Amino acid sequence: MKTPSQSPTQERVAIRTSDVWKSYDRGAIPVLNGVDFEMRAGETVALCGASGCGKSTLLHLVGGLDEPDRGQVWVHGEELTQRRDVVRFLRHEVGFIFQFHNLIADLTVEENCLLPATAAGTNRTQATERLHRLAERTGLTHRLRHRIQTLSGGERQRTALCRALMNSPKLLLADEPTGSLDERTSGAVFELLLELVKWEGATLLMATHDRGLARACNRVVEMHNGRIHESS
Numbered sequence: 607m608k609t610p611s612q613s614p615t616q617e618r619v620a621i622r623t624s625d626v627w628k629s630y631d632r633g634a635i636p637v638l639n640g641v642d643f644e645m646r647a648g649e650t651v652a653l654c655g656a657s658g659c660g661k662s663t664l665l666h667l668v669g670g671l672d673e674p675d676r677g678q679v680w681v682h683g684e685e686l687t688q689r690r691d692v693v694r695f696l697r698h699e700v701g702f703i704f705q706f707h708n709l710i711a712d713l714t715v716e717e718n719c720l721l722p723a724t725a726a727g728t729n730r731t732q733a734t735e736r737l738h739r740l741a742e743r744t745g746l747t748h749r750l751r752h753r754i755q756t757l758s759g760g761e762r763q764r765t766a767l768c769r770a771l772m773n774s775p776k777l778l779l780a781d782e783p784t785g786s787l788d789e790r791t792s793g794a795v796f797e798l799l800l801e802l803v804k805w806e807g808a809t810l811l812m813a814t815h816d817r818g819l820a821r822a823c824n825r826v827v828e829m830h831n832g833r834i835h836e837s838s
């Protein structure tokens with residue numbers, strides 16, 4: 607359904623949340639207390655805040671992995687709760703990168719990456735071409751036929767980047783994407799992530815507690831007491 611947020615100026619808004627509330631255990635654990643947040647398309651934003659403050663919760667709501675108790679979330683001008691085909695919509699709009707790669711250990715790099723493309727109904731030739739381009743970009747070409755369990759931590763996260771980008775989403779949500787890596791590998795994977803975001807003309811919202819990584823983003827926002835505050 608079209609919403610008033612679809613005016614021409616608003617189309618460049620990648621994410622908007624309005625008075626979003628979320629708690630767990632039927633309200634016993636309040637987490638988000640009226641989050642108002644907006645991101646323009648093409649921006650890179652770091653979402654910072656103490657562990658347990660609700661960063662992952664917010665990313666999950668924006669990525670449609672969970673629903674708010676109250677309030678609205680728009681992605682690319684579409685209000686998520688208003689769409690009946692929200693999963694199909696988000697499959698093309700949003701790529702997710704998690705702290706622990708969430709890949710299937712027994713499958714190869716190629717098999718893992720082709721899964722989202724298959725789910726989206728992309729034909730195999732096109733999907734394979736896309737994967738080969740991404741693998742080249744991320745230095746994984748020689749690893750495509752290798753199982754995840756034989757890869758290093760950095761290679762696993764690079765595979766996760768490829769998988770997230772398979773359906774050419776214009777919004778990437780990254781939840782502590784380098785949190786499981788040592789400092790040097792973390793820096794390299796993060797640089798690659800920023801490069802890919804630029805290359806794809808995508809928007810990046812990244813939860814991180816690493817101030818160094820956060821500073822490399824266009825904007826840093828802080829989550830505190832269940833709300834978002836702009837950082838100076």
Ligand SMILES: Nc1ncnc2c1ncn2[C@@H]1O[C@H](COP(=O)(O)OP(=O)(O)O)[C@@H](O)[C@H]1O
Pocket residue numbers: 630631635637655656657658659660661662663664
């Ligand atoms: N599925 C869940 N059930 C109950 N409590 C949860 C659940 N997910 C997260 N929480 C709690 O909600 C709070 C926010 O968690 P989270 O969004 O993961 O924070 P962050 O990512 O900033 O560390 C924490 O207190 C966490 O324990």
Ligand SMILES: [Mg+2]
Pocket residue numbers: 661662663781813
């Ligand atoms: Mg988290």
